[in-house]
Amino acid sequence: MPKIILTVRLLMVLLAVPALGQLMGLRAPSTVSAGSSFSITTTGSGPATFYLLGPSHVVKQTIQLGQDLPISGSDVGASGSYQAVACDSVGCTSTAFYVLPSSPARLSFLVHPSRVPVSAGNAINATALVYDRFDNTVLAPTPVKFQFSSSGAAPYTRSLATARGIAWLQLGSSSKQGPLQVVASVGETAEPRVIQQVASEACGLRMQAASSSRSVRLQTDPIRDCSGNPVPDGTVVSFTKIDDAGRSTVDTPIKKGVARAQFAVSGRARISVACGVVLGNEISIGGEP
Amino acid sequence: MTRTLHLGGCLGVLLLAWATLIWRSDSPGGSVHAASLPKVTLNAESIGPRPIEQRTGETVTRNYAQAWQDLAESLDRNRTDLLNDYFTGKARDRLTQRISDQRKTGLRTRYVDHGHRVRALFYSPDGGEMQLVDQAQIEVQGFDGQKTIYTTNSTQKYLVLMTPGADRWYVRSLETVPDDATP
Numbered sequence: 096m097p098k099i100i101l102t103v104r105l106l107m108v109l110l111a112v113p114a115l116g117q118l119m120g121l122r123a124p125s126t127v128s129a130g131s132s133f134s135i136t137t138t139g140s141g142p143a144t145f146y147l148l149g150p151s152h153v154v155k156q157t158i159q160l161g162q163d164l165p166i167s168g169s170d171v172g173a174s175g176s177y178q179a180v181a182c183d184s185v186g187c188t189s190t191a192f193y194v195l196p197s198s199p200a201r202l203s204f205l206v207h208p209s210r211v212p213v214s215a216g217n218a219i220n221a222t223a224l225v226y227d228r229f230d231n232t233v234l235a236p237t238p239v240k241f242q243f244s245s246s247g248a249a250p251y252t253r254s255l256a257t258a259r260g261i262a263w264l265q266l267g268s269s270s271k272q273g274p275l276q277v278v279a280s281v282g283e284t285a286e287p288r289v290i291q292q293v294a295s296e297a298c299g300l301r302m303q304a305a306s307s308s309r310s311v312r313l314q315t316d317p318i319r320d321c322s323g324n325p326v327p328d329g330t331v332v333s334f335t336k337i338d339d340a341g342r343s344t345v346d347t348p349i350k351k352g353v354a355r356a357q358f359a360v361s362g363r364a365r366i367s368v369a370c371g372v373v374l375g376n377e378i379s380i381g382g383e384p
Numbered sequence: 385m386t387r388t389l390h391l392g393g394c395l396g397v398l399l400l401a402w403a404t405l406i407w408r409s410d411s412p413g414g415s416v417h418a419a420s421l422p423k424v425t426l427n428a429e430s431i432g433p434r435p436i437e438q439r440t441g442e443t444v445t446r447n448y449a450q451a452w453q454d455l456a457e458s459l460d461r462n463r464t465d466l467l468n469d470y471f472t473g474k475a476r477d478r479l480t481q482r483i484s485d486q487r488k489t490g491l492r493t494r495y496v497d498h499g500h501r502v503r504a505l506f507y508s509p510d511g512g513e514m515q516l517v518d519q520a521q522i523e524v525q526g527f528d529g530q531k532t533i534y535t536t537n538s539t540q541k542y543l544v545l546m547t548p549g550a551d552r553w554y555v556r557s558l559e560t561v562p563d564d565a566t567p
């Protein structure tokens with residue numbers, strides 16, 4: 096009797112071995128490059144429903160188990176974690192794999208600010224974010240070349256490697272006003288940006304006065320910053336007169352490099368000039384200078 | 385706000401600086417929905433080149449938690465409109481496409497969120513971008529109709545880019561990355 100039972104059990108095991116070979120299963124590579132076609136190996140037999148679930152895409156299709164399942168590169172454009180799932184009438188099985196970013200192909204380049212005073216240290220921030228052609232952040236360190244060029248100065252280049260897809264730098268503006276072009280490039284991809292370097296605060300602000308019997312005409316010397324750049328037209332210059340009648344101020348924009356104003360005066364007066372935070376000379380009218 | 389203070393004889397200024405380095409989404413500064421928000425802890429000890437301001441840290445933490453709450457609900461209910469409040473750019477586009485595909489195929493995904501340990505690593509000098517790495521403990525269940533087709537429960541690493549808007553921080557990029565892909 097025990098022999099019969101043993102024989103039956105053995106027979107059952109032997110019958111089950113081929114069935115075990117038919118168990119439904121999925122095998123995918125652990126990592127795939129974004130946009131690359133590949134295959135998922137399936138085991139088992141018969142029809143099943145296959146699902147591919149990624150960060151931005153879902154595929155659902157009927158498959159025959161036991162065959163290799165081709166996955167199109169267009170189904171794995173977004174990098175990240177994917178789940179491949181197969182379900183038949185008995186149940187479901189799944190496997191996970193990563194889609195990794197492909198090679199660098201795109202740059203997002205941010206430069207701040209768009210206008211900057213000359214000779215300002217670390218005033219310009221440039222940040223480059225490196226992506227592949229599917230807009231995935233390129234995780235591998237990637238050299239980004241920053242080229243700087245402005246009129247009257249020799250161009251120069253700095254190269255930085257990205258960390259987690261980002262390369263950034265700070266730099267100071269030059270002493271000459273005018274456009275500063277910054278080009279960030281990765282391989283064949285380049286993104287240019289232009290920063291306007293404008294004159295800084297006025298430097299050595301001075302005015303001259305021409306008095307008549309009842310008024311005084313004031314005119315500044317050409318207004319420049321400390322690097323010799325003309326302060327832009329439109330910048331407001333304030334002339335302030337203090338006399339027996341009290342204080343009065345005239346705000347006037349720079350035109351063609353100079354600012355002008357006229358005051359009515361009676362008796363002694365003191366007139367001062369200022370541009371932004373910079374004070375110029377002071378003139379006394381009707382008395383000792 | 386929960387503050388992590390290292391009291392070992394540091395100067396007051398140093399204490400204040402350390403105090404601003406860790407925030408939690410269930411802090412008093414959270415929204416009215418804070419009770420149902422996923423737990424997010426933001427650690428900014430390694431951030432650079434710009435230091436993070438206290439209010440910015442609180443806002444980023446709360447907004448990131450709100451983004452995950454919206455993400456979970458939108459994937460479960462296949463509603464793309466729920467993505468508009470805290471997602472923008474590529475992150476919103478990708479999730480919108482995923483939800484659109486789920487709707488077409490009759491699928492939905494349920495996220496059971498067990499919390500996020502977030503490290504802020506990059507904050508641009510002009511304050512325009514912040515990069516985070518999130519160790520998220522999330523249980524994911526996929527459904528085809530009423531049938532569960534897969535379940536995973538693991539720690540997943542996300543590389544996140546957030547950018548400021550008028551009154552909040554938006555998730556601009558949310559990418560799962562292998563464990564060894566970032567420090």
